[in-house]
Amino acid sequence: MNIVVCVKQVPDTATERKLRSEDKTLDRDAADGVVNELDEYAVEEALRLKEAHGGEVTVLSMGPAKATETIRKALAMGADKAVHLHDDALHGSDALGTSYAVSQALKKIGFDLVILGSESTDARTGMLAAMLAERLGAPQLTLASKVEIEGTAIRVERITDYGYDKVEASLPAVVSVVEKINEPRYPSFKGIMAAKKKPVETLGIADADIAADQVGLANSWSEVVDFAAAPPRAAGTVIKDEGDGGARAAEFLASKKFI
Amino acid sequence: MDFTLPESAQAVRRGVADVCARYDMDYWQRCETEKRWPEEVWADLAKGGWLGLAVPEEYGGAGQGLLELAVATETLSASGSAGGSAFMYVLTPGFGALTLARHGSAEQKEALLPKLATGEMETCFALTEPDAGSNSLAISTFARRDGSDFVVNGQKVWITGVQRAARMLLVTRTIPAERARPRTDGLTVFLVDVPEAVRAGGLTYRPIPKMGANTTPSNMVFVDDLRLPASSVLGEVDRGVAVLWDVLNPERILLAASALGAAEVALRVGVDYAKQREVFGRPIGANQAVAFPLARVKAEIELARLMLYKAAWSFDNGLPCGTEANIAKLAASRAAWEAADAAFQTHGGMAYSLEYPVARLLADARIGRIAPVTEELLLNHLATQVLGLPRSF
Structure with missing residues (x-):
């Protein structure tokens, strides 16, 4: 089975993240790049499926030059090879542009199964899996907390507000995972050393038949109009219990639509 | 270069x-407050192969050297464990695996190294005695020949990690100190099966209540008529000093690595606080009286790191490394102390609260200036062995 895992390098959520004032895109140099956390679960699931069913795991990452660190980490976890979609023309692509570029790369690589995290910690649109499925004409199995494969059938437990749905499709398919699905492994010493020798192919937009007029900041369908720093946390509301504390706390939560 | x-x-x-x-x-x-071993980290380090770094590949390790162990120790320490990291890398990967790989017999290596590589088996090291600390050649724990066996009697102190150890490297005299010529002669190191020795009544131990570094207890150890087969000798009878140097130099290097990491974490904690804490309308780090001690620590850390890596590299390449190990230990433990003290002073009164990590860092850093060898003895080595100054003892 040919499994492709999409991984994204995101700024470390533990550090201060910034947008660049000149083009309102993420300042990727301002923070340390780490593997998007949910994508680590995707890598782990891909490795488990490979261990159970055989095949090969290819990492696909679209991003600037420094995304190679993220690719190496996925390879250190145990993926076999990687494709780095890297071209200055891709800078600033929105979800539609990104899904187009990634889907073109996926067509080029070929796949039985595409796995990715259900959202990234930077843009957080959570739409990529659905868009990819649409563009690839493959079934979308999103928010998976469990994946089973039998022959060409793929069964997924898809989390919902009320529990989970059991959904089934046939391969090739696109799956996005949630953190409930597994516990990602740490790269081992041998894994890290071996990762240095694993092949990483770099694709530019021409290599992946990506039309320049459909990607990049200038061709994005969505636009960041303005941005501002989050306001500092305001003083909290203190409810002093005078016998009706519970009721007033509930009222407060209801007024904020938490309950 | x-x-x-x-x-x-x-x-x-x-x-x-x-x-x-x-x-x-x-x-x-x-972990420190509850006085417990960091089991979770230990298991994770084991899983990734990070404990067996210096175990040869044929015994399930990564076949790397002391440099890799030192970097692992430093990284673990700098992540926040500080003093506690020392035990995780010194006791088993250092005392146990590194020493066995160099001095173990084929049978000993076969039996123990694969389990040491995975952290499934742990070790400890017993040299220091109540009357032989800095003067370790004066130990009096004696192994008497009895047929093909040895029978050992004596007492050890500050033996860390006995509780979890499957094997103890027990340093004994097979020629009494007063008759040994040279004094380094007549030492023999045994690999003691700890649970077995405890069951047989030949080994008892009692933890010493201590000021810090409480993730692992340090003990008084009593050895009474402990019978050991000749096959448990590590290295050669009477020539244990060769084993000893290969234990003591890596010990210094790994403790230097731990101290270096401890210095880094203390500096980080101090700098973060100096940036955030505002007094008189500006961050206290804007005051040079606060900033300079932190800046000086940064310089000390970088200097210590250079010597640490040089010492580890020398050991791995079979070069003499005693002086380098001593200088690395001196510099790194001094950096850890200065860093903890600077972080402490930066925190002002809050440093004294156990809700901040500074008090733990300070307590742990203090022992680094004494164990496993005092600053004074390190300086003595430099004075007499390197500079050729006359000995006072």
């Missing part, structure tokens, strides 16, 4: 940092 760390050591830094990222300062504080 190339100062880039080899790829293997860079891989160690990344991999161990990855494991440690899941454990924060509060985790280490809890």
Whole structure:
């Protein structure tokens, strides 16, 4: 089975993240790049499926030059090879542009199964899996907390507000995972050393038949109009219990639509 | 000259940092307060192969050297464990695996190294005695020949990690100190099966209540008519000093690595606080009286690191490393102390609260200036062995 895992390098959520004032895109140099956390679960699931069913795991990452660190980490976890979609023309692509570029790369690589995290910690649109499925004409199995494969059938437990749905499709398919699905492994010493020798192919937009007029900041369908720093946390509301504390706390939560 | 760390050591830094990222300062504080071994970190380090770094590949390890172990220790320590990291890398990967790989017999290596590589088996080291600390050649624990066996009697002190150890490297005299010529002669190191020796009544121990570094107890150890087969000798009878140097130099280097990491974490804690804490309308770090001690610590850390890596590299390349190990230990433990003290002063009154990590860092850093060898003895080595000054003892 040919499994492709999409991984994204995101700024470390533990550090201060910034947008660049000149083009309102993420300042990727301002923070340390780490593997998007949910994508680590995707890598782990891909490795488990490979261990159970055989095949090969290819990492696909679209991003600037420094995304190679993220690719190496996925390879250190145990993926076999990687494709780095890297071209200055891709800078600033929105979800539609990104899904187009990634889907073109996926067509080029070929796949039985595409796995990715259900959202990234930077843009957080959570739409990529659905868009990819649409563009690839493959079934979308999103928010998976469990994946089973039998022959060409793929069964997924898809989390919902009320529990989970059991959904089934046939391969090739696109799956996005949630953190409930597994516990990602740490790269081992041998894994890290071996990762240095694993092949990483770099694709530019021409290599992946990506039309320049459909990607990049200038061709994005969505636009960041303005941005501002989050306001500092305001003083909290203190409810002093005078016998009706519970009721007033509930009222407060209801007024904020938490309950 | 190339100062880039080899790829293997860079891989160690990344991999161990990855494991440690899941454990924060509060985790280490809890281990210290609850006086418990960091089981979770130990298991994670074992899983990734980070404990067996210096075990030869044929015994299930990664076939790397002391440099990689030192970088692992430093990384673990700098992640927040500080003093506690020392025991995790010194006791088993250092005392046990490194020494066995160099001095173990084929049978000993076969039996123990694969389990030491996975952390499934742990070791400890017993040299110091109530009357032989700095003067370790004066030990009096004696192994008497009895047929093909040895029978050992004596007492040890400050023996850390006995509770978890499956094997103890027990240093004895087979020629009494007063008759040994030279004094380094007549030492014999045994590999003692700890649970077996305890069951047989030949080995008892009692933890010593201590000021810090409480993730692992340190003990008084009593050896009474402990019968050991000749096959448990590590290295050669009477020539244990060869084993000893290969234990003591890596011990200094790994403790220097732990101290260096402890200095880094203390500096980080101090700098963060100096940036955040505002008094008189500006961050206290804007005051040079606060900033300079932190800046000086940074310089001390970088200097100590150079000597640490040189010492480890020398050991791995079979070069003499005693002086380098001593200087690294002196510099790193001094940096850890200065860093903890600077962080303490920066925190002002809050440093005294156990809700901040500074008090733990200070307590742990203090022992580094004494164990496993005092600053004074390190300076003595430099004075007499390197500078050729006359001995006072």
